[in-house]
Amino acid sequence: MNFDFTKTFDVAVIGGGIGGCAAALQSARCGRKTVLIEKQCVLGGLATSGLVYIYLPLCDGNGRQVTFGIAEELLHNSMTLGPGKIPGNWKNEQNAVEPKRFRCTFSPASFMLSLEKLLVEAGVEIWYDTRVCDTTLDHGKVTAVTVVNESGFGRISSACFIDASGSCSVAHRAGLPCIEENNYMTIWAMEYAQGARRDWQDNLDCYNITMNSFDGESRLRLTAERREQLYPGVSDEELLRRTVSRGSSGRIVSEFVLESHRILCERYKNADRETLFPVKIPGMPQFRKIRCIEGEYVLKTGDEKIRFSDSCGLLGDWRKPGHVWEVPYRTLYPKNGICGLLCAGRCSSAREDAWEVTRVIPSAAMTGQICGLAAHLALETGREIPELDTALLQSRLAAQGFVFHE
Ligand SMILES: Cc1cc2nc3c(=O)[nH]c(=O)nc-3n(C[C@H](O)[C@H](O)[C@H](O)COP(=O)(O)OP(=O)(O)OC[C@H]3O[C@@H](n4cnc5c(N)ncnc54)[C@H](O)[C@@H]3O)c2cc1C
Numbered sequence: 001m002n003f004d005f006t007k008t009f010d011v012a013v014i015g016g017g018i019g020g021c022a023a024a025l026q027s028a029r030c031g032r033k034t035v036l037i038e039k040q041c042v043l044g045g046l047a048t049s050g051l052v053y054i055y056l057p058l059c060d061g062n063g064r065q066v067t068f069g070i071a072e073e074l075l076h077n078s079m080t081l082g083p084g085k086i087p088g089n090w091k092n093e094q095n096a097v098e099p100k101r102f103r104c105t106f107s108p109a110s111f112m113l114s115l116e117k118l119l120v121e122a123g124v125e126i127w128y129d130t131r132v133c134d135t136t137l138d139h140g141k142v143t144a145v146t147v148v149n150e151s152g153f154g155r156i157s158s159a160c161f162i163d164a165s166g167s168c169s170v171a172h173r174a175g176l177p178c179i180e181e182n183n184y185m186t187i188w189a190m191e192y193a194q195g196a197r198r199d200w201q202d203n204l205d206c207y208n209i210t211m212n213s214f215d216g217e218s219r220l221r222l223t224a225e226r227r228e229q230l231y232p233g234v235s236d237e238e239l240l241r242r243t244v245s246r247g248s249s250g251r252i253v254s255e256f257v258l259e260s261h262r263i264l265c266e267r268y269k270n271a272d273r274e275t276l277f278p279v280k281i282p283g284m285p286q287f288r289k290i291r292c293i294e295g296e297y298v299l300k301t302g303d304e305k306i307r308f309s310d311s312c313g314l315l316g317d318w319r320k321p322g323h324v325w326e327v328p329y330r331t332l333y334p335k336n337g338i339c340g341l342l343c344a345g346r347c348s349s350a351r352e353d354a355w356e357v358t359r360v361i362p363s364a365a366m367t368g369q370i371c372g373l374a375a376h377l378a379l380e381t382g383r384e385i386p387e388l389d390t391a392l393l394q395s396r397l398a399a400q401g402f403v404f405h406e
Helices: 018-029 070-077 108-122 169-173 224-230 236-243 250-269 352-358 361-381 390-398
Strands: 005-014 034-037 125-127 131-138 141-149 152-163 178-180 186-193 207-213 276-280 291-293 311-316 324-328 341-343
Touching (some): 005 018, 005 361, 034 152, 131 169, 169 291, 169 341, 224 250, 311 390, 324 361, 341 361, 352 361, 361 390
Parallel strands (some): 005 152, 152 341
Antiparallel strands (some): 141 152, 311 324
């Protein structure tokens, strides 16, 4: 293929969601020439353009903070442009929702802007409107990605790539084994609703709504009345087909999005036009899980009880107080000794229950930071990603406040 341009970086991060932003931030702060490639023109991924607006807790659910570093920095960053602010004593349980955990609601637009400022100040080269569309795997090492943007097709070479695409697209294009799971449809919109209750933390005037949700199996959470209104005469089987799916097929992504828009139109079509109307709808499909890497280790249900010698940090389980997960370094790179690639955020290696924990905002920030540091250390020590000295990685993370075991 003839390329319109070629570029070389120390570290190339694909995807400007929370995982990618944390990875790029860490890598640039280590002095690495870092590029962040993002197909949209905003940062934050699902957390911002997907209109997710809740920064889940950094604690274990019993009032003890377990996640530190950039995950904590971004919590503050999410609210620097308002509305509201993080209280100085945010760790104190008096600020917490029950069970005892602090979380905040942020304005997605504010977070987008403040994230961008943070990355620009750190020296990250941001490439917006640029999509990675292919990966070069050469003798078991990822050596380049192909991108497309207004300048045409380009080839980006780098010593280390960090796949933070949310759908593991770099690894997938390289033909590396990935894990997929079903998603149930959740529909969000930021709407103007006169007289509506303000958000629980009183931060946002507009508030998000979840109109319908279906569990991942087959049971329907809609009331019979609501179902008849939204899906008149539709069989259970057809309803499932429309609302439970994987995000890994181009056609299904479009069908999923079209269906969610149809339901939103249903919500607004009979409303009083002045007191209830949509303000913004998500710019990303609402798939919680698309693809993650099949890593050297796959974190799975029950692993929260395991102590891993290569643990690089702790994650509280946002659903279950008292459950704390260690994140082994081996979950951040592909199995079978593939070199040159790390996977951050919801691309890190996990299944089922464990994926529920690794996919959320604080977790994406934490795994992103670890990947950014691991990329830097691999360059510093001349080691390949799978051969990195995990004791060295842990010592550098510990210097940033990370804790590895309960
Ligand atoms: C309905 C729903 C509700 C949720 N609620 C919460 C919640 O309340 N709290 C919480 O903490 N988490 C929540 N989450 C999860 C959380 O928001 C995301 O999982 C998390 O933000 C993922 O971050 P990420 O960086 O791993 O991936 P993403 O946010 O998916 O970011 C990936 C980025 O990569 C870009 N990209 C993808 N492919 C390419 C490519 N080929 N080339 C260039 N760029 C590319 C995308 O545009 C995107 O910006 C929710 C998720 C969903 C779907």
